[in-house]
Amino acid sequence: MTTVIIRTMTRILTPAILVFGSYIILHGHLTPGGGFQGGAVFASGLALLIIAFSRKRVKEMFEKVPLSVFESIGALGFLGIGLMGIVMYTFLRNFIANSGAPFGMPTPEGINPGFLNTGGTLPYLNIFVGLKVLAGLTSIVLILFLILRREENE
Amino acid sequence: MRKLLGIIALTVFSIILFLTAVHLRSFGSPPHAEMDKYFIEHAQKEASANNVVTSVVFDYRGFDTLGEATVLFTAVSGVLMALRHYGGRKK
Amino acid sequence: MNSVLVNLPFIVVAILLAIGFYTIGFKRNLIKIIIGVEILEGAVNMFIVALGYVKGGYAPIYTQAPSGAIENMVLPTPQALTLTSIVIGVAVTALMLAFAVNIYKTYGTLDVSKVRRLRG
Amino acid sequence: MNPMTLRTPSGYWNPIIWVIFLILFGLVAYLIYKAGNPKYRRDTDQVKPFLSGNLETDKEKIQVRASDIYWGFIEALKEYYGVLERMHTGDIRDYILWFVGMAAIITVILIGGI
Amino acid sequence: MMEHLPALIIAIPLLGAFAAPLFKRHHKAVSIWAILITGITLIVSLLLTREVLVKGILVYVFGAKSPTLVLPSGYKVPIRIMFEVDALGAFMAISATLMSFVGALYSYSHVAHESGLEKYYSLLLLLEVGILGMVLTGDLFNLFVFMEIAGISGAALVGFRSYRGEASEAGIKYLIISAVASLMVLFSVALLYGEYGNLNLAYIAKNIKFGVVDLIAFGLLFTSFAMKCGAVPMHYWVPDAYTEIPAGGNPPLLVATYANLYALFRVSFTLFTNIVINISRAGWIMVILGVLTMFIGVTMALVQKDVKRLMSYHAISQTGYMLLGVGVGLTVLHDPSKLMEFGRDAIAGGLFHVINHIIYKSLLLMTAGALFYVTGTRNLDNMGGLARKMPITTISFMIGAAAISGLPPFNGFASKLIIYETSYMLNPILTVFAMVTSILTLASFVKVFASAFLGPPLKKYENVKEVPKPMLIAMIILAALCVIFGLFPKIILDKLIYPAADALINYLQYHSWGGLA
Numbered sequence: 004m005t006t007v008i009i010r011t012m013t014r015i016l017t018p019a020i021l022v023f024g025s026y027i028i029l030h031g032h033l034t035p036g037g038g039f040q041g042g043a044v045f046a047s048g049l050a051l052l053i054i055a056f057s058r059k060r061v062k063e064m065f066e067k068v069p070l071s072v073f074e075s076i077g078a079l080g081f082l083g084i085g086l087m088g089i090v091m092y093t094f095l096r097n098f099i100a101n102s103g104a105p106f107g108m109p110t111p112e113g114i115n116p117g118f119l120n121t122g123g124t125l126p127y128l129n130i131f132v133g134l135k136v137l138a139g140l141t142s143i144v145l146i147l148f149l150i151l152r153r154e155e156n157e
Numbered sequence: 158m159r160k161l162l163g164i165i166a167l168t169v170f171s172i173i174l175f176l177t178a179v180h181l182r183s184f185g186s187p188p189h190a191e192m193d194k195y196f197i198e199h200a201q202k203e204a205s206a207n208n209v210v211t212s213v214v215f216d217y218r219g220f221d222t223l224g225e226a227t228v229l230f231t232a233v234s235g236v237l238m239a240l241r242h243y244g245g246r247k248k
Numbered sequence: 249m250n251s252v253l254v255n256l257p258f259i260v261v262a263i264l265l266a267i268g269f270y271t272i273g274f275k276r277n278l279i280k281i282i283i284g285v286e287i288l289e290g291a292v293n294m295f296i297v298a299l300g301y302v303k304g305g306y307a308p309i310y311t312q313a314p315s316g317a318i319e320n321m322v323l324p325t326p327q328a329l330t331l332t333s334i335v336i337g338v339a340v341t342a343l344m345l346a347f348a349v350n351i352y353k354t355y356g357t358l359d360v361s362k363v364r365r366l367r368g
Numbered sequence: 369m370n371p372m373t374l375r376t377p378s379g380y381w382n383p384i385i386w387v388i389f390l391i392l393f394g395l396v397a398y399l400i401y402k403a404g405n406p407k408y409r410r411d412t413d414q415v416k417p418f419l420s421g422n423l424e425t426d427k428e429k430i431q432v433r434a435s436d437i438y439w440g441f442i443e444a445l446k447e448y449y450g451v452l453e454r455m456h457t458g459d460i461r462d463y464i465l466w467f468v469g470m471a472a473i474i475t476v477i478l479i480g481g482i
Numbered sequence: 483m484m485e486h487l488p489a490l491i492i493a494i495p496l497l498g499a500f501a502a503p504l505f506k507r508h509h510k511a512v513s514i515w516a517i518l519i520t521g522i523t524l525i526v527s528l529l530l531t532r533e534v535l536v537k538g539i540l541v542y543v544f545g546a547k548s549p550t551l552v553l554p555s556g557y558k559v560p561i562r563i564m565f566e567v568d569a570l571g572a573f574m575a576i577s578a579t580l581m582s583f584v585g586a587l588y589s590y591s592h593v594a595h596e597s598g599l600e601k602y603y604s605l606l607l608l609l610e611v612g613i614l615g616m617v618l619t620g621d622l623f624n625l626f627v628f629m630e631i632a633g634i635s636g637a638a639l640v641g642f643r644s645y646r647g648e649a650s651e652a653g654i655k656y657l658i659i660s661a662v663a664s665l666m667v668l669f670s671v672a673l674l675y676g677e678y679g680n681l682n683l684a685y686i687a688k689n690i691k692f693g694v695v696d697l698i699a700f701g702l703l704f705t706s707f708a709m710k711c712g713a714v715p716m717h718y719w720v721p722d723a724y725t726e727i728p729a730g731g732n733p734p735l736l737v738a739t740y741a742n743l744y745a746l747f748r749v750s751f752t753l754f755t756n757i758v759i760n761i762s763r764a765g766w767i768m769v770i771l772g773v774l775t776m777f778i779g780v781t782m783a784l785v786q787k788d789v790k791r792l793m794s795y796h797a798i799s800q801t802g803y804m805l806l807g808v809g810v811g812l813t814v815l816h817d818p819s820k821l822m823e824f825g826r827d828a829i830a831g832g833l834f835h836v837i838n839h840i841i842y843k844s845l846l847l848m849t850a851g852a853l854f855y856v857t858g859t860r861n862l863d864n865m866g867g868l869a870r871k872m873p874i875t876t877i878s879f880m881i882g883a884a885a886i887s888g889l890p891p892f893n894g895f896a897s898k899l900i901i902y903e904t905s906y907m908l909n910p911i912l913t914v915f916a917m918v919t920s921i922l923t924l925a926s927f928v929k930v931f932a933s934a935f936l937g938p939p940l941k942k943y944e945n946v947k948e949v950p951k952p953m954l955i956a957m958i959i960l961a962a963l964c965v966i967f968g969l970f971p972k973i974i975l976d977k978l979i980y981p982a983a984d985a986l987i988n989y990l991q992y993h994s995w996g997g998l999a
Contacts, residue, residue: 019243033311034207037214039225039335071237071503078230078500086493088545094489095219095545100205110205110310113318117311122206125215132226136335139233143342146236150243150349159462163273166469171266173475173698178258179251180694181676183751185303190678191559193300193323197308200324209308209321213328220544220563224615225332227496231608231631232339232505234553235638236346239653242645265669271466272662278654285658288665295669300675326675329623331444333668336630342662343634347641347654356648360460365648366655366722367458368786374896374972376903378826383969404809427938434862434933435787438925442785452782456718460655461720464662467709468717471666475701476709476768478760479694 005055013055020048028133032122042136049137050144058152061145070142077135084124084131099123122157257298264291278351278358282344289337293330300326485549487530488542488565491575491614494523495582495607502604509599513590516603520583520610526609527579527614531572535981539996541565541620552998560682560995568992569981573833574617574737574744576978577840581733582610584956588848589730591950592855593642602642602728608635609734616741621993622671625680625745626664629710632738633660639731640723652722659719663706670699670706687753688993692760700754707749710742713805714775717798724794725860729851733844736797740836743801747808751815751986752993758816768809769905773912776802776919784926788811788860789850789934792926793843796886799919800839807832807901807918810908811986821987824904830975830983831900837978838893838967842885843961849879852953853934856946862930867939872948878936878961883931885964889923892964896971 024045031037053061088096100123102108108120182188196213206213214222252259268291271284305322306313350357355363374381408414417424442449498519501945505512534540542549542565552560586606593602612632619625637660641653671681673695678686690696720739727735750764779799785794811829814820852875853868854860869876885892888899898920907914948954967974974995991997 174262350650364458
């Protein structure tokens with residue numbers, strides 16, 4: 004069982020961590036970071052949430068969240084974008100770049116402030132990988148936590 | 158006995174690693190960088206991404222990244238399977 | 249001697265690899281052996297990143313980069329490879345720890361000189 | 369016939385010839401079987417072993433266990449198997465140390481030390 | 483669509499693996515899903531093999547404008563990851579997909595009563611993905627990634643029965659072994675990248691110069707792959723892993739072991755083939771490792787009581803035959819007259835033994851799994867008189883035992899014959915060892931047969947029945963393959979094996995991406 008200080012700080016910090024993680028995921032093609040790093044940050048926020056509260060609270064918090072389904076969706080989305088490339092070019096072709104579709108604007112050559120609406124398939128893959136990584140790491144942390152806390156309770 | 162043999166093997170192996178480090182090309186001046194030059198020059202045009210590393214990870218070597226995501230998926234499945242008998246949400 | 253000084257990062261990598269193999273080979277606790285594998289992974293990742301370094305190079309990112317960056321960027325490929333191998337290392341560690349939990353449950357110990365029902 | 373014949377430096381293998389020989393030896397075996405004793409009947413007293421009046425012990429007791437087979441062979445090679453036993457400690461650290469040693473040896477040989 | 487086959491053969495099992503956890507509790511559904519996916523993959527691999535055998539080396543560049551665009555316009559170096567499928571890779575792909583299909587079919591009944599099956603089948607498919615990537619890729623770092631996939635999924639499968647401590651022990655042993663081996667592979671790949679600034683196998687093989695660093699990288703790669711394919715004295719993980727994995731996972735795990743053997747051959751023959759002196763040295767190392775592996779493996783097998791452990795030691799000793807055959811070819815690789823005299827046949831014999839061994843050893847391990855399924859024990863001392871109860875299992879066991887002992891007309895005979903005669907031409911001592919190993923193999927399988935199937939029927943097994951249909955079908959498929967391969971070895975050799983051996987021998991074709999550049 005954890006102290007009230009930890010729980011209060013968790014309530015304050017967790018939203019900030021989650022927002023920062025999603026920022027890293029979304030700007031992966033412009034700034035350092037990407038799907039894996041952002042997903043890890045996001046998962047660390049959820050891990051903070053997990054370790055701060057009691058086993059019962061965590062169980063009812065994550066009872067509704069189908070983490071394995073999220074993970075499968077992330078992986079299948081990555082694979083699906085790869086397979087879409089087969090239609091015209093090859094597997095995992097960046098077919099959205101410079102095509103005008105969402106995230107499909109061309110990037111100006113050389114040093115530039117960075118525009119979000121570029122990157123072709125990269126932002127999509129970042130989002131899918133981020134979803135997958137946060138679901139996977141969170142489920143690992145969750146099951147280890149549930150085991151250890153059950154030890155303490157018994 | 159076992160410890161002695163292990164120490165000997167480890168020593169020889171470490172000497173070999175040291176040899177490798179000494180005989181390797183000097184640090185900070187890669188002799189052949191054609192592939193990386195290509196990435197740095199063409200990333201903005203082909204992948205339309207400012208972050209060259211991300212364009213390498215997801216476009217030029219995207220297949221490795223698929224494999225990497227697969228490894229993570231594998232590990233999560235393995236962990237959940239190995240610990241399934243302790244219940245938690247898996248019951 | 250000069251090559252030793254120039255290649256100091258590679259020497260460090262070699263020493264780290266030796267330490268990792270020593271940890272795996274001579275420690276009795278299973279967790280310490282897992283830590284040894286982690287040391288090996290860290291050494292190899294350091295090696296790959298060190299291979300990509302160019303003297304006075306900048307990060308290969310164009311977003312608001314300093315003006316001199318374009319003609320002197322560090323190699324991007326080693327960073328991508330390191331990213332991949334770091335995630336793989338995390339995956340391997342998670343699975344090894346899960347097995348360690350199982351072994352502690354059934355054997356009641358983590359001493360690898362006792363965790364050997366399978367032999368001969 | 370030819371596409372099926374596997375030629376080796378000192379011989380050849382052909383399934384057709386093998387089948388012919390199989391049939392031939394099957395015939396011979398059948399003839400030997402027919403020449404057997406015709407008065408033999410299953411499940412009668414004549415198949416019971418005669419242990420000079422004692423009755424037969426339970427079959428499970430006299431079954432040859434797996435660990436008893438080749439006892440003599442293993443006894444003869446006791447030193448060799450002692451070495452092998454000492455090699456096969458089911459200890460993960462030894463697995464890695466063997467790998468390190470073999471890596472050292474093979475690399476030295478390849479560089480040309482030996 | 484045909485030119486996309488190399489991508490599809492990876493994408494289809496990946497799809498199956500990622501979708502498998504979505505079948506939450508429907509165990510039958512996920513089993514049927516896995517069987518379906520593996521069947522489709524088998525068909526795709528057959529198509530791929532036909533393409534390769536007709537058209538020669540098949541190159542697939544991931545993310546390029548067209549699948550065969552190896553070099554971007556005006557550039558000398560390959561940029562993207564590529565698959566380079568030659569006859570050898572296609573041959574390994576066939577064995578991988580076939581064995582995954584058989585394993586999924588067998589698992590349908592064998593693990594039906596266990597929990598967590600959606601994870602089990604997803605890991606089975608991921609193991610298949612790892613093997614296929616390892617044997618098809620033409621990029622060194624990609625080889626490392628797929629090696630990790632195969633290792634992690636294999637270790638997780640080994641630890642499947644997590645309520646048994648031994649399973650977790652074997653799992654963590656296999657996981658640490660494969661983690662260390664693949665880390666050393668990554669280290670060597672990084673050495674090569676530092677020297678030549680590229681990761682493409684063919685490109686590095688063309689430009690390699692052989693300083694000390696390259697030879698050290700060769701040594702590390704050689705040793706890591708030798709450990710992962712279970713060569714003595716780095717074989718200790720093999721019995722643990724093969725014994726504890728559910729028998730349905732045994733065939734893919736076996737092929738995963740030989741995927742590492744394939745990587746060993748690929749590295750020695752294609753990547754480092756230009757070292758004229760040291761390559762024969764490497765060949766001799768391979769031959770000596772092979773002889774050691776054969777002999778120590780079989781002598782250890784002779785004293786085992788656990789039936790699956792005994793068969794695992796036989797898997798080690800049979801790996802020795804492959805190392806011996808291909809090593810004989812490697813020693814004379816740069817000597818054209820000897821190569822034409824016996825080197826090519828030796829390589830063909832070794833590769834033919836790979837697929838033969840995969841088939842009959844999977845069959846034998848499956849029969850051992852069937853014994854475990856009906857008796858609940860793996861200890862041979864507690865078995866006996868099961869031949870009358872399970873006739874089909876008995877017959878398939880007899881076929882497998884005859885095949886592994888090299889009796890005609892089963893498939894072990896043909897490959898062992900070729901290996902004997904070719905190794906005799908290099909050095910007669912090798913042949914003596916090989917024959918003694920074969921005799922001891924027969925002896926120890928006679929022991930298994932006598933103690934498990936023959937003997938008086940035991941009371942505690944009065945009401946055991948034959949195993950369920952899917953397991954029988956899986957075993958019958960493999961037994962039929964044993965007989966077919968054994969009756970018509972020449973046809974298999976000409977259609978499948980000699981092209982693979984030639985793919986190893988004329989490496990220049992591989993270096994030029996099949997004439998694309």
